[in-house]
Amino acid sequence: MRPVYAVSGGVSKFAKARPDKTFPGLVKEAYDYAIADLGLEHPQFLELVDGTVASYFSDHFSRQLMAGIMAQDYLGMCPKPSHRVEGGGATGGICFQEGWKAVASGYMDICLCYGFEMMSHVETWKGNEFIALASDVSFDYPVGGFYSGYYAMMVTRHMAEFGTTVEQLAHVSVKNHINAYHNPYAQKRMRLTIEDVRAAPMVAWPLTRHDICVMSDGAASTILCSEDGLAKLEKASGRRIPRVRVSGIGRGTDAMRLADRPHQSYEDFYKYNALPNEVDADSRAYYKELWKHGFRYPGVHSFRAGRMGSKEAYENARITDPLHEIDFVELHDAYTSSEIQTYEDMGLCRYGEGGSFAASGKAFMPGIDYGLELPEKPICPVNPSGGLIACGHPVGATGLMQAVFAIWELQHTIEKHFGDAALQVPNARRGAIHSHAGTGTYVTVSILEREE
């Protein structure tokens, strides 16, 4: 495999509704920003780009099949090669990795990845219905298909299993909404308190409206290239492009139905799922104790797909201590609870410790006042952008949005793009992006690293 560089990106303004543009028009916004940031104009980039990957989740929202080719066409990318990818909420993350594969394999030197979703063309409750069709329509959907309900069931099990509290969940909401205060691309830029989160209208107990991301309209794009591609782009633009290399990708899957998730033994967990930072005697004793008290893996409280995606990505990027070797993470916080579950899957803490990790301060940004008493200093900020909870979740764009924010963090250009340096992770050298589908069915993890 050849080295792959993530050199540029663009994000349209995410909003509850963007009636001012069609979805190809939104993609064009994100694309124009990405090429302008390289100092190129469309005809120049068109001469160089080898092909594209298109990302969108649902044909239902726009009532348009073959939407990918409409974006390809509108961008002026025809007749270059392209295909559409789809994998629920992880669609954008899968798109990024398919672009990586195109470059790493030698098929392309320069690949454009673009993603979008136009969710405002139906009312929220109809949108909830469409999203719930991403659960088994014979056995899950007819019982009361509602994704927030599925995630809330995971929360109650997490609470029962590990003693996780709703206040710990609310810490994630406060963090992500306040981070977003400094991100002009975010749509929910709010200074919330724990009390505000809990007092918000209940959606699916115990998740309130402030625990849940919003359906949105939006688009995002990233440009990936090989070393040869980088040389071509630099020659065309006449400037040096900061090196951000995609140093590892990983992907995992799990059963569609939550009800079918296995309940593995301690031995199988260590055989198949444990991360390098969990093999020490202390961790083994900790997990042994969990299993003694009835813990089974992954059950409905943990995402085996997220763990396996992390494990593979870490192996590729040679990461053995994720909390201390990754400078920031942009992860798929469709729910505050799924951020907590993902801390555990990604090995930022052990399974069962996600709640206390959320309230510890380790995942917060340095230098930002959250109005909370946090016992520990930031170590690895999670969702410095505000994440899905504050930015929104236009499904096909989301995973690429995370990639764009990660590229900017690693290029040290957050201030340039946000007009505010508050969210620049100091001296960021390595970041992880995590994109997640369904109730944890497809999960992608990609590692990006700055090279001097």
Added chain:
Amino acid sequence: MSDNEFPNRIEETIEGSVVFNVPFPTGDDLSVLKQMSPITIRQPYHIEYIHSFGQDSPFFAALANKRFIVCREPETGYTYATPRGHDMYSGKETEWVEIKPEGKVHAFTVCHFGSEEFLPECPYVLALIEFEGVDTLFLTRLVGVDPYEASPDWIGMKVKGRYLRNSKLKPTDVYFYPAE
């Protein structure tokens, strides 16, 4: 060929969109169109599916007859509470086994909001049920609890299944209620 067989006019109907406003500049300067508000129309869409339950059909036939059947791998005994025609480990075909719909709440939520189809039923309680000797769970509706008094203590609650008298051939033909 007669006009009647292949009419050369399309019949006019009253179907179409209700137009609430159609702004357009009155002068010759069309550049102001770039400032125009987007036009938004209503676009109804309705589908009826002919959905087959395929190899899972016996489960629904059982519910319609007030019986609860699960799927078991014949050699290992791994048992799925939600029907599954083939085992995920051995790849072998499972067999149907009848059990009593009596178990415990493994996880739950109260939905105060939902998909359009279920909005009229809010608040409703979703629960994953575990059965003794069965390796996986079953998603169901839980009734007989106060949705405004949700508590983590509901986890572990013993529950029993009850069947709809008039089967609707859906997984909701069985639902659960507290056994004690």
